[in-house]
Amino acid sequence: MKSNNQKIPIHFPNGIELFIKREDQLHPVVSGNKFRKLKYNLLAAKHQNKKTLLTFGGAFSNHIVAVAGAGKEFGFETIGIIRGEELQEKIHENPSLAVAQQFGMKLVFVSRNEYGLKDTPEFLKEMQFKFGDFYLLPEGGTNELAIKGCEEILSEDDIEFSHICTSIGTGGTITGIINSAGSHQNIIGFSSLKGDFLQNDIAKFANEKNWSVNCEYHFGGYGKVNNELIEFINSFYLDHAIPLDPIYTGKMMFGIFDLILNNYFPPNSKILAIHTGGLQGIAGMNIKLEKSGKTKITI
Structure with missing residues (x-):
């Protein structure tokens, strides 16, 4: 570094x-502020024995790519909840999503209406039912550990x-x-x-x-x-x-x-x-x- x-x-x-x-x-x-934001979150995930990182982002999100890259380098499975379903069959046409997928991230496309519910307890409970236990990273990566x-x-x-x-x-x-x-x-x-x-x-x-x-x-x-x-x-x-x-x-x-x-x-x-x-x-x-x-x- x-x-x-x-x-x-x-x-x-x-x-x-x-x-x-x-x-x-x-x-x-994992460059710039994304490196800084993920540093202590990754340490917390390790401390909590989490194996998977789940986060959110748009189709060109720096955060999505950074989380995918960090997961590959530091041994986490990664899941990205992507806003909008229009690229679900066209991942190869989007450089950011294509790279995230190459890093091993599972990309899950949801409608913009559903994406708007991403911070609700109901939505997160549904994600846990689908994907099991995970360490949650907010859209953009900002939380107290990121700061x-x-x-x-x-x-x-x-x-x-x-x-x-x-x-x-x-x-x-x-x-x-x-x-x-x-x-x-x-x-x-x-x-x-x-x-x-x-x-x-x-x-x-x-x-x-x-x-x-x-x-x-x-x-x-x-x-x-x-x-x-x-x-x-x-x-x-x-x-x-x-x-x-x-x-x-x-x-x-x-x-x-x-x-x-x-x-x-x-x-x-x-x-x-x-x-x-x-x-x-x-x-x-x-x-x-x-x-x-x-x-x-x-x-």
Whole structure:
């Protein structure tokens, strides 16, 4: 396992510097925040003598792929409850699901209505009846043990940064960062979803108040992209040799650059952006972009 800041920062006017913490390089499959979220959950599953991990996700879920990969590496059977039934006979057409299946995950497709009941006692009881005893991982992987893992994203060397930026999906990653950051540091989360409903979820577990959620760079909502975002991601890769995914880190980095250009950050700010991984999702997005005749993401 390795994690590092880029040694050479990206320089901007007014003395602003941007460093990137390459959490995407932690593990070839279970990368970024997924590695952090699963770490203590896998230890708990082992301690409870669980043999099977069961979780939930959409057709392009980073979490589904990460759980499947972790199961293969650490000796767990894995079950993925997938939202929507349209790909049940077309798994080979979806890179994320195909990889998860190759890792040995049993994929169970349910209707969107049924998926909406996934957190109810009745649904979970039905899953236990079908599959026996299992260790439950929530959609996206966020729970208290996941937050504990995400508290380890920042190291002692990161105390020098004035601002810490991360993308947000379920809120677990930013919560862990908030809990481990210094009181002088400003934590900014860039939401990949429409709306500011995550504020309350984060506040339940966050120990400090030095954080905010930016909802201006979701590009239409979760999984939505446009030409401007794709062009930025490709240009960023060309300039810095760092790939960004279109669901999370691409939107975050676009937001950081835009805020810098609009003088949001004070002069001489030292910004640390957390690269949370998610690169496996590029293949699926490129299939969608190609079908619509749009420019694909460079990898």
